Amino acid sequence: MSNNCYPSGKVANILDHEYNMSHKRRGRALIFNNKYFEQQQLPTREGTDVDSKSLGKILQQLGFNVKEYTDLTSRAIIRKLNKVGSRDHSECDCILIAILSHGKMGSIQAKDTDYPLESILSPFKPERCSTLAGKPKLFIIQACQGDHKDPGHYLLEPCCTAGDNESFMSYRIPLHADFLIAFSTIPGYCSWRNTVEGSWFIKSLCEELSACGTTRDILTLLTFVAQRVAFNYESFHPIDVSLHQKKQITCTMSTLTRILYFRDNGEADNE
Numbered sequence: 198m199s200n201n202c203y204p205s206g207k208v209a210n211i212l213d214h215e216y217n218m219s220h221k222r223r224g225r226a227l228i229f230n231n232k233y234f235e236q237q238q239l240p241t242r243e244g245t246d247v248d249s250k251s252l253g254k255i256l257q258q259l260g261f262n263v264k265e266y267t268d269l270t271s272r273a274i275i276r277k278l279n280k281v282g283s284r285d286h287s288e289c290d291c292i293l294i295a296i297l298s299h300g301k302m303g304s305i306q307a308k309d310t311d312y313p314l315e316s317i318l319s320p321f322k323p324e325r326c327s328t329l330a331g332k333p334k335l336f337i338i339q340a341c342q343g344d345h346k347d348p349g350h351y352l353l354e355p356c357c358t359a360g361d362n363e364s365f366m367s368y369r370i371p372l373h374a375d376f377l378i379a380f381s382t383i384p385g386y387c388s389w390r391n392t393v394e395g396s397w398f399i400k401s402l403c404e405e406l407s408a409c410g411t412t413r414d415i416l417t418l419l420t421f422v423a424q425r426v427a428f429n430y431e432s433f434h435p436i437d438v439s440l441h442q443k444k445q446i447t448c449t450m451s452t453l454t455r456i457l458y459f460r461d462n463g464e465a466d467n468e
Contacts (some may be wrong), residue, residue: 216333216455217290223260223459224289225281228253229274230267231298235309245297247395248339251403252295259410259459261293271307275316282320284328291333291457292321297399300340302384314338318376333457335415336378339396343385346432346443373452379419380448381426389432389445398447401425406459415457416449423447 230249232242253263266277278294286292294317299306304313323330381388381398390396401422409418427446434440 214456216453216457218458218460220290221288222262222290224262224286224291224293226253226256226261226263226293226295227277227281228263228265228295229269229277229297230265231269231306231308233268233308234299234306239299239306242297242299242390243392244390244395245339247393248297248390248399251395252337252399255403255406255410256293259406260461268308270309271312274307275312278317278320282326282329286326286328286332289329289332291335292329293335293337295337295339297339297396300338300342302342305338305340318378321376322373331375333415333453334376336376337399337402338378339381339388339390339399341387342380342382342448343387345386346439348443374454376450376452377415377457378450379422380450382445383448386445389430389443397426397430397445398422401429410459411461413458415459416451416453419447419449423449 228249230245232245249265253265256263296305304311321329321334405418405422432440432443
Protein backbone atom coordinates (compact mmCIF):
# COMPACT_ATOMS: atom_id res chain seq x y z
CA MET A 198 0.00 0.00 0.00
CA SER A 199 1.39 3.36 -1.01
CA ASN A 200 2.08 5.98 1.66
CA ASN A 201 2.43 8.92 -0.72
CA CYS A 202 0.89 12.21 0.48
CA TYR A 203 -0.55 14.86 -1.77
CA PRO A 204 -1.39 18.49 -1.02
CA SER A 205 -5.03 18.99 -0.05
CA GLY A 206 -5.15 22.76 0.45
CA LYS A 207 -4.32 24.97 3.39
CA VAL A 208 -6.09 23.45 6.40
CA ALA A 209 -4.32 24.05 9.71
CA ASN A 210 -0.89 24.39 11.21
CA ILE A 211 0.38 20.85 11.60
CA LEU A 212 2.80 22.05 14.30
CA ASP A 213 0.06 23.32 16.64
CA HIS A 214 -0.31 21.39 19.89
CA GLU A 215 -3.79 22.79 20.58
CA TYR A 216 -6.91 23.03 18.46
CA ASN A 217 -7.74 26.50 17.20
CA MET A 218 -10.67 27.51 19.43
CA SER A 219 -10.66 31.18 18.44
CA HIS A 220 -13.03 31.11 15.48
CA LYS A 221 -15.89 33.58 15.35
CA ARG A 222 -18.25 31.00 16.85
CA ARG A 223 -17.85 28.07 19.22
CA GLY A 224 -20.23 25.95 17.19
CA ARG A 225 -23.47 24.03 17.45
CA ALA A 226 -24.43 21.63 20.23
CA LEU A 227 -27.35 19.32 19.55
CA ILE A 228 -28.98 17.44 22.44
CA PHE A 229 -31.23 14.51 21.51
CA ASN A 230 -33.22 13.69 24.63
CA ASN A 231 -35.35 10.54 24.49
CA LYS A 232 -37.59 10.03 27.51
CA TYR A 233 -40.59 8.13 26.12
CA PHE A 234 -40.59 5.12 23.79
CA GLU A 235 -43.15 3.35 21.64
CA GLN A 236 -41.89 -0.10 22.65
CA GLN A 237 -43.64 -1.01 25.88
CA GLN A 238 -40.70 -2.99 27.25
CA LEU A 239 -38.58 0.18 27.31
CA PRO A 240 -39.23 2.14 30.51
CA THR A 241 -39.64 5.90 30.64
CA ARG A 242 -36.31 7.56 31.37
CA GLU A 243 -37.27 9.61 34.41
CA GLY A 244 -34.61 12.19 35.27
CA THR A 245 -33.39 12.67 31.71
CA ASP A 246 -34.95 16.16 31.50
CA VAL A 247 -32.68 17.19 34.38
CA ASP A 248 -29.70 15.96 32.36
CA SER A 249 -30.79 17.82 29.23
CA LYS A 250 -31.42 21.08 31.05
CA SER A 251 -28.14 20.96 32.99
CA LEU A 252 -26.08 20.02 29.95
CA GLY A 253 -27.71 22.67 27.77
CA LYS A 254 -27.06 25.37 30.37
CA ILE A 255 -23.34 24.62 30.78
CA LEU A 256 -22.80 24.26 27.02
CA GLN A 257 -24.37 27.68 26.48
CA GLN A 258 -21.99 29.09 29.07
CA LEU A 259 -19.11 27.61 27.07
CA GLY A 260 -20.30 29.47 23.98
CA PHE A 261 -22.24 26.78 22.12
CA ASN A 262 -25.46 27.41 20.23
CA VAL A 263 -27.57 24.71 21.89
CA LYS A 264 -30.58 23.02 20.30
CA GLU A 265 -32.57 20.37 22.15
CA TYR A 266 -34.72 17.77 20.41
CA THR A 267 -37.09 15.60 22.43
CA ASP A 268 -38.40 12.10 21.66
CA LEU A 269 -37.55 12.04 17.96
CA THR A 270 -37.80 8.95 15.78
CA SER A 271 -34.63 7.37 14.40
CA ARG A 272 -35.32 8.80 10.93
CA ALA A 273 -35.84 12.30 12.34
CA ILE A 274 -32.61 12.12 14.35
CA ILE A 275 -30.55 11.01 11.36
CA ARG A 276 -32.21 13.67 9.19
CA LYS A 277 -31.29 16.39 11.71
CA LEU A 278 -27.69 15.17 11.89
CA ASN A 279 -27.35 15.02 8.11
CA LYS A 280 -28.75 18.54 7.82
CA VAL A 281 -26.31 19.95 10.37
CA GLY A 282 -23.43 18.06 8.77
CA SER A 283 -24.22 19.66 5.40
CA ARG A 284 -23.97 23.20 6.78
CA ASP A 285 -20.96 25.51 6.60
CA HIS A 286 -18.94 25.31 9.83
CA SER A 287 -16.04 27.44 8.60
CA GLU A 288 -16.44 30.03 11.36
CA CYS A 289 -16.96 27.45 14.13
CA ASP A 290 -14.47 25.85 16.51
CA CYS A 291 -16.16 22.46 16.69
CA ILE A 292 -19.41 20.49 16.81
CA LEU A 293 -20.97 18.69 19.78
CA ILE A 294 -23.70 16.05 19.71
CA ALA A 295 -25.26 14.66 22.91
CA ILE A 296 -27.51 11.60 22.96
CA LEU A 297 -29.58 10.82 26.07
CA SER A 298 -31.45 7.55 25.68
CA HIS A 299 -31.57 3.80 26.14
CA GLY A 300 -28.99 1.85 24.21
CA LYS A 301 -26.98 -1.28 23.67
CA MET A 302 -23.52 -1.91 22.31
CA GLY A 303 -23.22 -0.19 18.93
CA SER A 304 -26.70 1.32 18.80
CA ILE A 305 -28.93 3.95 20.41
CA GLN A 306 -32.68 3.82 20.97
CA ALA A 307 -34.91 6.45 19.37
CA LYS A 308 -38.61 6.88 20.06
CA ASP A 309 -39.57 4.14 17.59
CA THR A 310 -36.54 1.93 17.05
CA ASP A 311 -32.79 1.83 17.47
CA TYR A 312 -30.17 3.23 15.09
CA PRO A 313 -26.44 2.50 14.74
CA LEU A 314 -23.87 4.67 16.47
CA GLU A 315 -22.07 5.04 13.14
CA SER A 316 -25.05 6.98 11.74
CA ILE A 317 -24.36 9.69 14.34
CA LEU A 318 -20.70 9.99 13.37
CA SER A 319 -20.73 9.65 9.59
CA PRO A 320 -22.35 13.04 8.72
CA PHE A 321 -19.34 14.80 10.25
CA LYS A 322 -16.50 12.89 8.61
CA PRO A 323 -14.34 15.14 6.40
CA GLU A 324 -15.50 13.67 3.10
CA ARG A 325 -19.07 14.74 3.97
CA CYS A 326 -18.39 17.82 6.13
CA SER A 327 -15.22 19.46 4.85
CA THR A 328 -15.63 22.61 6.99
CA LEU A 329 -15.20 20.50 10.14
CA ALA A 330 -12.10 18.72 8.81
CA GLY A 331 -9.27 19.10 11.31
CA LYS A 332 -11.68 20.39 13.98
CA PRO A 333 -12.95 18.57 17.09
CA LYS A 334 -16.13 16.55 16.67
CA LEU A 335 -17.47 15.72 20.12
CA PHE A 336 -20.11 13.15 21.03
CA ILE A 337 -21.61 12.57 24.47
CA ILE A 338 -23.51 9.29 24.79
CA GLN A 339 -25.62 8.76 27.91
CA ALA A 340 -26.97 5.26 27.26
CA CYS A 341 -26.44 1.67 28.29
CA GLN A 342 -24.02 -0.43 26.25
CA GLY A 343 -25.33 -3.73 27.59
CA ASP A 344 -26.99 -5.40 30.56
CA HIS A 345 -24.02 -6.25 32.78
CA LYS A 346 -23.85 -4.63 36.22
CA ASP A 347 -20.50 -3.73 37.76
CA PRO A 348 -20.31 -5.09 41.34
CA GLY A 349 -17.20 -3.06 42.11
CA HIS A 350 -14.15 -4.14 44.08
CA TYR A 351 -12.91 -3.03 47.47
CA LEU A 352 -9.55 -1.28 47.35
CA LEU A 353 -7.42 -0.82 50.44
CA GLU A 354 -4.85 1.97 50.41
CA PRO A 355 -2.73 3.77 53.02
CA CYS A 356 -4.12 6.92 54.58
CA CYS A 357 -0.96 8.94 53.80
CA THR A 358 1.22 9.09 50.72
CA ALA A 359 4.83 10.27 50.38
CA GLY A 360 6.12 13.00 48.06
CA ASP A 361 6.02 16.74 46.99
CA ASN A 362 7.20 32.71 12.99
CA GLU A 363 3.97 30.31 12.13
CA SER A 364 4.54 27.89 9.28
CA PHE A 365 1.52 26.47 7.43
CA MET A 366 1.48 23.51 5.11
CA SER A 367 -0.95 21.11 3.51
CA TYR A 368 -1.31 17.61 4.83
CA ARG A 369 -3.64 14.66 4.62
CA ILE A 370 -5.69 13.61 7.65
CA PRO A 371 -7.38 10.25 8.36
CA LEU A 372 -11.15 10.14 7.88
CA HIS A 373 -11.67 9.19 11.52
CA ALA A 374 -9.31 11.78 13.03
CA ASP A 375 -10.46 14.49 15.45
CA PHE A 376 -13.40 12.57 16.94
CA LEU A 377 -14.09 12.18 20.64
CA ILE A 378 -16.88 9.97 21.98
CA ALA A 379 -17.56 10.11 25.71
CA PHE A 380 -19.66 7.11 26.74
CA SER A 381 -21.41 6.96 30.10
CA THR A 382 -20.28 3.36 30.55
CA ILE A 383 -18.01 0.70 29.09
CA PRO A 384 -19.11 -1.78 26.39
CA GLY A 385 -21.41 -4.50 27.69
CA TYR A 386 -22.49 -2.64 30.82
CA CYS A 387 -25.53 -0.67 31.89
CA SER A 388 -25.56 3.01 32.78
CA TRP A 389 -27.20 4.33 35.94
CA ARG A 390 -29.60 7.24 36.28
CA ASN A 391 -31.27 8.83 39.31
CA THR A 392 -34.93 9.60 38.59
CA VAL A 393 -34.69 12.93 40.45
CA GLU A 394 -31.11 14.15 39.94
CA GLY A 395 -30.41 12.68 36.51
CA SER A 396 -27.72 10.28 35.36
CA TRP A 397 -24.44 9.84 37.21
CA PHE A 398 -22.45 10.59 34.07
CA ILE A 399 -24.20 13.75 32.87
CA LYS A 400 -24.38 15.16 36.40
CA SER A 401 -20.64 14.57 36.87
CA LEU A 402 -19.84 15.95 33.42
CA CYS A 403 -21.79 19.15 34.08
CA GLU A 404 -20.10 19.58 37.46
CA GLU A 405 -16.64 19.22 35.90
CA LEU A 406 -17.46 21.54 33.00
CA SER A 407 -18.83 24.12 35.43
CA ALA A 408 -15.76 23.96 37.68
CA CYS A 409 -12.97 23.50 35.14
CA GLY A 410 -14.46 23.72 31.65
CA THR A 411 -12.23 26.60 30.56
CA THR A 412 -9.05 25.57 32.38
CA ARG A 413 -8.67 21.81 31.83
CA ASP A 414 -8.23 20.15 28.47
CA ILE A 415 -11.11 17.88 27.53
CA LEU A 416 -9.34 14.54 28.05
CA THR A 417 -8.09 15.55 31.49
CA LEU A 418 -11.55 16.83 32.33
CA LEU A 419 -13.15 13.54 31.25
CA THR A 420 -10.67 11.66 33.44
CA PHE A 421 -12.00 13.57 36.43
CA VAL A 422 -15.56 12.88 35.28
CA ALA A 423 -14.68 9.18 35.35
CA GLN A 424 -13.30 9.64 38.86
CA ARG A 425 -16.52 11.29 40.05
CA VAL A 426 -18.69 8.53 38.59
CA ALA A 427 -16.46 5.73 39.88
CA PHE A 428 -15.97 6.98 43.43
CA ASN A 429 -19.01 9.12 44.25
CA TYR A 430 -21.84 6.85 43.14
CA GLU A 431 -23.27 3.44 43.98
CA SER A 432 -26.71 2.06 43.21
CA PHE A 433 -29.18 1.56 46.06
CA HIS A 434 -31.79 -1.17 45.54
CA PRO A 435 -31.80 -3.15 48.82
CA ILE A 436 -34.83 -5.26 47.87
CA ASP A 437 -33.16 -6.46 44.65
CA VAL A 438 -29.63 -7.71 45.23
CA SER A 439 -28.97 -7.85 41.47
CA LEU A 440 -29.32 -4.05 41.33
CA HIS A 441 -27.92 -3.16 44.75
CA GLN A 442 -24.50 -1.57 45.39
CA LYS A 443 -23.47 -1.53 41.73
CA LYS A 444 -20.82 0.75 40.27
CA GLN A 445 -20.12 2.43 36.94
CA ILE A 446 -17.12 3.67 35.00
CA THR A 447 -17.18 5.94 31.99
CA CYS A 448 -15.39 5.25 28.72
CA THR A 449 -13.82 7.72 26.28
CA MET A 450 -12.83 6.94 22.71
CA SER A 451 -10.60 9.63 21.26
CA THR A 452 -8.92 10.20 17.94
CA LEU A 453 -8.18 13.83 18.76
CA THR A 454 -4.88 14.96 17.28
CA ARG A 455 -4.40 18.05 19.43
CA ILE A 456 -5.17 19.24 22.94
CA LEU A 457 -8.64 20.75 23.30
CA TYR A 458 -9.51 23.62 25.64
CA PHE A 459 -12.84 25.47 25.80
CA ARG A 460 -11.25 28.86 26.34
CA ASP A 461 -13.30 32.02 25.78
CA ASN A 462 -13.56 32.75 22.07
CA GLY A 463 -15.98 35.67 21.69
CA GLU A 464 -19.55 35.42 20.49
CA ALA A 465 -21.72 32.33 20.51
CA ASP A 466 -23.08 30.72 17.38
CA ASN A 467 -26.61 32.08 17.21
CA GLU A 468 -27.61 30.97 13.74
